[in-house]
Amino acid sequence: MPSSNSCYVGVDLGGTTIKFALIDNDGEVLQRSRSQTDGEDGHDAVLERMIAGAREIVGLAEPDQVIRAIGVAAPGVLDMDGGYTIFLPNLPGDWPMVPVGPRMTEALGLPVYLINDVRAFTVAELEIGAAKGVQTALCYAIGTGIGGGIVAHGRVNMGLGGAGGELGHMVVNTNGPHCGCGNRGCAEAYAAGPAIIGEANRLIVMGETTTLREMIGDDLNKMTPELVERAAADGDPIARQVLDYAGFHMGIAVANAISALAPNVVVLGGGVLKPYGYYWSQIERSAREHCHVTEIDKIEFLPAKLSFEAGVVGAALWAKTAYEAREEG
Ligand SMILES: [Zn+2]
Structure with a gap:
């Protein structure tokens, strides 16, 4: 089982901003940041911003904190197993089959799990919010x-x-x-x-x-x-x-x-x-x-309970859920 100093990164890809958070094993937010989405630059540029923001927040972890996985919330239809976007109607360019998970794993060396943004909100409300x-x-x-x-x-x-x-x-x-x-x-x-x-x-x-x-x-x-x-x-x-x-x-x-x-x-x-x-x-x-x-x-x-942070916290909690499920086989 992952130790209690396990941490997880959440990335919430929104129409105007990308939010990033580092959470501890209990879902407490340790670090947070954000950047502009600027979706009209195309999905490759947005994906680079997601990687850069995630890398920055990974770098803010304390030496004794072990980052286990990254969760990415996105507003649309996803291939959760493959880590691909299928259709993101609220972002320019539709994002057909963009390998967000594989590209982020390659850049950051961590497992990446995708989740629809409202399912991420639901995960957050279930784990630490009103539906706990x-x-x-x-x-x-x-x-x-x-x-x-x-x-x-x-x-x-x-x-x-x-x-x-x-x-x-x-x-x-x-x-x-x-x-x-x-x-x-x-x-x-x-x-x-x-x-x-x-x-x-x-x-x-x-x-x-x-x-x-x-x-x-x-x-x-x-x-x-x-x-x-x-x-x-x-x-x-x-x-x-x-x-x-x-x-x-x-x-x-x-x-x-x-x-x-x-x-x-x-x-x-x-x-x-x-x-x-x-x-x-x-x-x-x-x-x-x-x-x-x-x-x-x-x-x-x-x-x-989580209001504007539900997506990013839920994404990180989803990374924890998926990582622990994988560890348990
Ligand atoms: Zn409808």
Whole structure:
């Protein structure tokens, strides 16, 4: 078994920044850094930045700390066994079959394990966050898109190719709006940040009276989900209408997943959602209203604990999980 001075490196490849972290065996962050992604430079340049940042953070380890492995979180579809990216829709160039794992291993001499960024978030919430010690959980990250992850039997369910847990793409209305995934009526198309912005702006253009108009200075480009949340919390009926609509549809998706899994907890996180805020309350209410078979009163809704560091910490914790599994054969 790896000794207690084992450390792991996490790399979180995001659309604008690449985050790096060094964690100890308990998931405590010892070092952190970041660099710009600048994805328009192409995947080779980005991969060089990932290697340089990882090398720098490896160099910050104390002499008695033994770095065992590197975990890389990326926003898209991956070949987890081969360490290749297959499709990263939020980065320029699509990244078809880029050998991220093999190239980083070659440069740094450490095993490298890839994981989808929202599965990394789920790993972090399971290992050290809101779902710690839980057997069954649903985890949601509501932001520009809606990612998810499933914990079953105390482990993150990766599914085929690591694609298990795409909870934001549950269909809640077959005649619904188009989703970025190519489908129609996914929860994401109603409840992610862009959908909230779009609906708020649509109501303003239709001439509805709302404090949001003042808050954005009549500039629709300034609309954000945070402003809608703030206006709703202050009682603005149009802002509430926007979040009621989004929360209603999101809650249906959550209820469907609850019916499938009967989880102990539902973890809600992501940049768009204020813990226990107005939008939160609408999602939770709709989820509870649409569950009739499961003992819904026993299920807790909890805010994600790791917020903006979940991806990078989860990547490092995934490296630990994968490394230890390999050591145990
Ligand atoms: Zn979708």
